[in-house]
Amino acid sequence: MATTTPSSTFRAPRITHRFVPVWRRNFLVWRKLALPSVLGNLADPMIYLFGLGFGIGMLVPEIGGVSYISFLAAGMVCSSTMNSASFEVLYSSFSRMHVQRTWDAIMNAPVDLDDIVFAELVWAASKALLSGVAILIVIAVFGLVDSRYVLWLLPLIFLVGLSFGALGLVMTSVAPSYDFFMYYFTLFITPMTLISGVFFPAEQLPAAVQVAASLLPLSHAVELARPLLLGKVPSDVVLHLVVLAAYGVGGFWVALGLTRRRLLG
Amino acid sequence: MHAVPRGLALASPLEIRGLRKRYGDNEVVAGIDLRLNAGECFTLLGPNGAGKTTTLRCALGLTRPSGGEIFLAGLPVPERAREARMRVGVVPQQDNLDPDFTCAENLLVYGRYFGLDDATITARIPELLAFAGLESKRDARIQSLSGGMKRRLTLARALVNRPDLLILDEPTTGLDPQARHLIWERLKQLIRNGTTVLLTTHFMDEAERLADRLAILDAGRILTEGSPREVIAAQIEAQVVEVYGDWNGAARNGTSGAQAWAEAHACAFARRYEVSGETAFCYLDDAAPLMAHLAQQSGLRYLRRPANLEDVFLKLTGRDLRD
Secondary structure, three states: OOOOOOOOOOOOOOOOOOHHHHHHHHHHHHHHOHHHHHHHHHHHHHHHHHHHHHHHHHHOOEEOOEEHHHHHHHHHHHHHHHHHHHHHHHHHHHHHHHHOOHHHHHHHOOOOHHHHHHHHHHHHHHHHHHHHHHHHHHHHHOOOOOOOOHHHHHHHHHHHHHHHHHHHHHHHHHOOOOOHHHHHHHHHHHHHHHHOOOOOOHHHOOHHHHHHHHHOHHHHHHHHHHHHHOOOOOOOHHHHHHHHHHHHHHHHHHHHHHHHHHHOO | OOOOOHHHOOOOOEEEEEEEEEEOOEEEEEEEEEEOOOOOEEEEEOOOOOOHHHHHHHHOOOOOOOEEEEEEOOEEEOOOHHHHHHHEEEEOOOOOOOOOOEHHHHHHHHHHHOOOOHHHHHHHHHHHHHHOOOHHHOOOEHHHOOHHHHHHHHHHHHOOOOOOEEEEEOOOOOOOHHHHHHHHHHHHHHHHOOOEEEEEEOOHHHHHHHOOEEEEEEOOEEEEEEOHHHHHHHHOOOEEEEEEEOOOOOOOOOOOHHHHHHHHHHHHHOOEEEEEOOEEEEEEOOOHHHHHHHHHOOOEEEEEEEOOHHHHHHHHHOOOOOO
């Protein structure tokens, strides 16, 4: 068996089944703290949903034929999926890579960096899915969900988790310390949340801002999630999926290249 | 604990030819050749920054060499490094046990990285914990372990796949004497049972105790290689006399008594001498005439001892600090 390994830092990722034990490692840690973890992931979106939903809901009777809180529910599912995946690949992955040196230990075993970074990405999406499901259950209990297409939200949440996990891993790959991640949230995540139709329809924003939003992944997640939660079929499904997948694949490729440069130089 | 019959391991566990590694203009490894024999303990000895850790990283396929050839467990590295690491255990310089897990969970999770199933690993855990002297710590969190216990658990973790070759990067740095001795005992036990051991250290006593063969490394090159006795015999005189203190109460301005004495008399007795700070080191094959002379001097203090690896090391790599 003769295999050749291209030496370029940004060569194609080589993923094998060996990413599974790395994913299981993260899952085992999560399982030990599952309840506080899920409650923690749930608290923030629920406070926004019910706080803003009832508060602003009293001023804004309806948006597009539904109550404000029903409108907001889809936005909260998407933004909390984004936050959950982002936090995992930024703070937790950085801790495993740089502080605890867990990745170094794994690379001494027969597991390559490509599999480790891929496991981190899939784990972040898995964790986003776990917290996304928790939120879906709560909003279903409050009658904010039309059950017709709601199960389609599960693969969508996973995909959104992959997209933002991949983008976050790019930041992690170049981060000198935890403080660095604050820039990512204040300069990227928060502004994007405000222009992507999470809290209010994007159509009322200036055209230039709408264009910017359409280039970012969160608006595409919202465009898919909102109709699905309201029992409708979304439009431009392929476009939205392609954008989300492109951010996932592109982000992962870049993140892996930068991480190789950082750790295997 | 587990024996690999020596005759069976035909290929060298690790063979390195002409290894070079450059970072920009800085050549950290500048042409290293070494070949481990199955079942031996080989020690890489060198000051900080000599290239020891970089050599190990190249050998494991964790960084790409700028030149040279590496065969680990008979397989070319880095091309088939992942496969080769199936047969290797690694104890890294920096502890990287999983702080979220207990001792037993650390071993379980690590075994999975080798593709071992849970039943196989679970069956090995009691024997690994016993080897590390941690039977009572099975369900203890990593934070509750002492530095020595963490090292031992790291050693046990490196054995989870029953490796043919064990690589240890400064395994006893930062440990107290009791903990160091326990690690050495365990390594001797492994070597006796046929595991090949490659270790780096800057402790001479560690190298002298454990190594069948050693290489002294500095500035990315191997300066000398052989068994500890061979290296000492080839590189240095048999005896060392260290002279220090005041000489006849007449230390000159800005010069120590030892230096003044050495300049006046050392040449007459020693083949080679060296003054470092307050001490003159005299290297000689027969120390008796010098000892008789020193007994006549007033104020000088002196110490006679056989030459050791540290003398060779300092002769070859110099006395300058490496930070």
